[in-house]
Every structure is written in C-alpha cells, then in structure tokens.
Amino acid sequence: MSDHYDAIVIGAGPAGLTASSRLAEMGLKVLTLDEQIRPGGQIYRNVDNASPANLEKMGEEYRKGLTLTERFRKSGAIYLNNSSVWNVEPQGRVCYSRDGVSERITANYIIIATGAMERPVPIPGWTLPGVMGAGAVNGLAKEAELSPAGKVVLAGSGPLLLLEASLLLEKGIEVEAILETTPQIPTPAILSDVPKALLGTGFLFKGLKMLRDIKKTGVPHYKGIKKLRAIGNGTLETVEAECGSEKISFKADMLLLHFGVIPETHIYRMLKCHMQWHEKYRYWQPVTDSWGRTNYEKIFASGDGTGVGGALAAEIKGELSALEVAHCLGIIPTYERDSLAASHRESLLKDSYPRPLIDAFFAFNPANFTFDDDTVLCRCENVTVGDIRTIISQGVTELNEVKAITRCGMGPCQGRMCGPVLGEIVAAELDARVPEAGLLTIRPPLKPIPLGELAAMDIVADGVDPANLFKNQSK
Known part of the structure; x- marks a missing residue:
C-alpha cells in the first residue's frame, strides 16, 4: 500500500463518506481511515450490514445511510477499517494503528471528519453498572440488534433522548419513565428563533409526532427535573430526581443518560488548531472557514466536529470540504468549485432553519446540576x-x-x-x-498504543521519527 495520498479522510460518518466519495470520483488518490468495523459512523452504524427487520425498526433516517455507503464503495476510495489514528501533524502526516501495527503516511491534504460525541455529565451514581449513555444503547441496537432488559429509565435532554425513548417503546421495552432536564416552560428567549424554524416544518412535524406517540403510551414523562441520581448497592436499583417541589423515584435495571451531543475536538486540540467557545451551546469547536479550512493549510475540519448540525448538514460539509481540496489540488477551477457548491450551500441553509430553535429549547444548562x-x-x-x-x-x-x-x-x-x-x-x-x-491540552497518542508498536515503526528521514514523536510537546 502507498504511503502518500492526495487526501486522507479521517472518519467514515456522513461527512467522511461524502468527502471521500467526491474526491475519489474526481480521480484523486484517497485513503479513508475509520476506527469502526464498517462505514457509516455513529448515525449510520452497520447500516449496510443490517437485517431488513432492523432497517425497518431504525426508520427512514437510518436507511438513508445506505445511499452514502453504496456511493462510497463505488467511488474507488481506499478504505481501512479498524484503524485508530493516534497522531496528526500540520505538515500532512498521519500515524495510525491497525492490527497491532502502526504506520505513518502522508497526504497533500487531510480532512478530519470525526463527528460528535454524547455530552458526558456526571451525576451521583453514574459509575454504577446499569447506567449507560443512550447513544451506546442505540449503537448496540444497530450493531448487534441488542435491546435493554428489565425496567428502563431515560434521563437528560435533547431530541436524541426522545428518539431513543420512542424506539425502545416501539420495541416493547419496559420504559418506566422519561426524565427531562428541559424546562417545563421554555424561556421567552427562544421566540426569536421561531420564525426561521417555521421554514423547516418537516423536521418540526417529525418531532411533534414523536412526542404524541410517546404520550399515547402513558409512560410518565417529566420535564424540568433536577438533582438526578442513580442509587444502588453494587448495581443500579433506583433512579431519583426532583421535579419542582416533588421528589420522584423509579425502580430501574437500566438508566440511559443523554444530555445532547458536542463536537469531538481532541484531534484538533492536539494539532493546536484555533478553537472557539460557543457560549449558547456550551462547547468548543475548531475555527474554520465555510469550506472547513482550519488555520493550517493542509488541515480541513468537516461534519459535526465543526459544530453539531445533524447528519444532513455533515454530509453537505463533507462535500464542500472535498470541493475545496479538489480546487487546491488544481483538479477544478474556482468557477466550477463555486458552481458545484451552490446547491449544497442552499441545502445547508434550508436544513439549518429549525436548528437554532431546537438547540435553544434543549440547551445544556449547568445550573440544573449541583x-x-x-x-x-x-x-x-x-x-x-x-x-x-x-x-x-x-x-x-x-x-x-x-x-x-x-x-x-x-x-x-x-x-x-x-x-x-x-x-x-x-x-x-x-x-x-x-x-x-482554559482548555485541556491534548498530546499524542490520541488513543493508547503499545510501546512495542511504536518502537517497530520505520524511522524516516523527513518529519518526526518515532523516538521523537512525544518530545517537545508544549503544555
């Protein structure tokens, strides 16, 4: 296998798949490094290996991933699964581990599309067996068609919490309660986001239908909860919270937590990309231009890692980053880049209409936690x-x-x-x-690797040799 590429794409979620496909379709030599077994990322996990029954259960939004993975496989992009990227350098060098061997490769451009992660929020008892992220349960359902057993409580905030609740109820899982930290009465501040949101009524109608379906089940559904805690002796037994002046308690075998999603920024911070704090959404994201270019010429950021916008927005961002990389490589002129990008930018704008209202409604508020x-x-x-x-x-x-x-x-x-x-x-x-x-400093390796694997790497004349990979790292 070659050790140099026109472009390396890190991640095979919506953004990584579209970026890789677009570049490979233009005849460029593209390598896609993916930590997962199959392409699709978290949102489309295992989609092209799912059973017909699971494809039906997961819904239309999940099945859309088949179009992306099919295009990707036909594009000619080289795909390496089970590949854990543990170092990236601004000069276009990438180190990754696969099957117990670490390699260093180079590219003219690198597109980082590592997506988002569930926002971790510690509550009393969150380390107890039986307490999991709702996203992890969703991933197990997609990967292995596994479902929780026993009594389940879902707690937190965000549309994905409600989506997971509706999926579990549809499967006949014994959901004891849904506990939302979302305020019972939204703040007046969200009213300014309503007019634009009405331009994206399709998304809003889906949400309203989901809420109606949950209500029909009769499952207790609380909003404005505080002082959430998991209680048990060696394993989860009870979930407690306060709702106004009322103390509520539910017996539970599993507590599924979800407090929204935030960009996965470790790789950008390791690179020392310029970062910005988003006060409204309370997360960090890399600073990029509209094409995804960071402060480094060879490094692009794409997808939800640049700001959470959902699967469709991530797909579009992947297309835009790929078009700019192709332009930088001289494959397409400026006018063609802009012409091809125009429809994508229009789609991205339309998709963004309901996002500010949704984000404001489910905004993370640290004041809700003691x-x-x-x-x-x-x-x-x-x-x-x-x-x-x-x-x-x-x-x-x-x-x-x-x-x-x-x-x-x-x-x-x-x-x-x-x-x-x-x-x-x-x-x-x-x-x-x-x-x-401040912001925590991140140093390589991004993921743990054995020292023997590092020592076995070939020493090269240019760049940083294995013995010096971790030297002179600033605080």
Missing part, C-alpha cells in the same frame, strides 16, 4: 468533584494545572468523559467564563 462533592468526575483516575473544588480553593485557576495536580483528564480517555464538565466546574468556582478557565 455536581455534589462526592460525585466521581474523572472515572479513569477516580477524581471527585470535591477534589477539584479543594484544589481551586487553594489557588489553582487553570484547567491544565488542575489536571497536573489531580490527574483528572490523564486517563486513557484523555478527558473525553470529564473534560467538558471540568471546565464548567472550574469556571463556576472562579466565577468566570469557561474560556477563562
């Missing part, structure tokens, strides 16, 4: 919220100092599970905005 001192924040290193508050009370004011002292964010997940809320807690304790608290 973050008790004895709650585990960093699962990898067993660091509690109280440990963080103690360090801050002693004069520490920056996230990476907190990390160095407590080891919060130093585990195998590199802060994926604790980092977002760590920023919120530090900022709250300092009475500051999250950007003032």
